[in-house]
Amino acid sequence: MRQSVEFRILKQLIKLLKSLETLVIIPLYEMEEKEMKNKSHMKWAWAIMIAFLTLGIFDFRFGVLGFACMGAPMYHALRGRGKVHCAKYCPRGSLLGRLLENVSMQNKLPKFMTKKNFKHGLLAVMLIVFSISMYHAGWNFYKIAFSMFRFMTMSLAIGIIMGIVFKPRSWCTVCPMGTGTGLIQKQVGNKDIFSGLGSSQPKQPQPNHVVQLTKKPSDKKAA
Numbered sequence: 679m680r681q682s683v684e685f686r687i688l689k690q691l692i693k694l695l696k697s698l699e700t701l702v703i704i705p706l707y708e709m710e711e712k713e714m715k716n717k718s719h720m721k722w723a724w725a726i727m728i729a730f731l732t733l734g735i736f737d738f739r740f741g742v743l744g745f746a747c748m749g750a751p752m753y754h755a756l757r758g759r760g761k762v763h764c765a766k767y768c769p770r771g772s773l774l775g776r777l778l779e780n781v782s783m784q785n786k787l788p789k790f791m792t793k794k795n796f797k798h799g800l801l802a803v804m805l806i807v808f809s810i811s812m813y814h815a816g817w818n819f820y821k822i823a824f825s826m827f828r829f830m831t832m833s834l835a836i837g838i839i840m841g842i843v844f845k846p847r848s849w850c851t852v853c854p855m856g857t858g859t860g861l862i863q864k865q866v867g868n869k870d871i872f873s874g875l876g877s878s879q880p881k882q883p884q885p886n887h888v889v890q891l892t893k894k895p896s897d898k899k900a901a
């Protein structure tokens with residue numbers, strides 16, 4: 679008799695959990711997925727880059743936050759979201775688009791810079807330079823953070839110069855992180871490699887290009 683009462687309680691609990699899943703967890707998950715598809719944060723994401731630079735100047739140790747900036751595009755690509763980071767979240771892309779919107783000379787990027795070999799070469803150079811600087815930093819937290827901060831500010835400076843001479847987000851055409859993300863996307867496709875070893879539902883393909891922030895027709899050709 680006692681066993682049967684426990685069994686009934688257990689059954690009720692399972693039912694309750696199932697209802698919770700149907701009523702709360704699944705809708706929340708669907709909402710998050712929908713939000714991921716539709717929402718762009720590019721209007722304000724530049725503020726993150728400004729905050730990063732300000733904090734980094736105040737104390738170089740904040741430079742470690744740069745790992746998040748470098749890791750985010752790859753994380754999204756590994757989750758089968760393609761270049762969603764470039765299109766909707768990237769603080770650097772947002773800053774370049776907003777900051778240079780009115781000062782850019784709007785010139786066309788030289789053709790050689792748009793070639794695959796150039797982009798892959800730049801990615802290789804970035805990886806080598808980054809590895810060497812990390813090697814020299816050893817396990818020293820301060821040096822690692824400083825190297826990362828220097829790396830981030832230098833690439834932003836190059837991005838700003840390119841954005842002034844060419845179109846605002848010209849950097850995005852050659853950006854090593856964008857190139858690396860594209861390579862991951864080619865391998866992973868729209869599969870989420872973190873979800874149960876390939877048991878996930880295939881996701882909608884993400885747009886494979888950056889979102890232009892300016893509305894000028896000429897700027898649409900930028901990246």
Ligand code: SF4
Binds near residue numbers: 765769850851855857
């Ligand atoms: S290409 Fe690079 S800078 Fe441009 S949006 Fe993507 S990660 Fe950001």
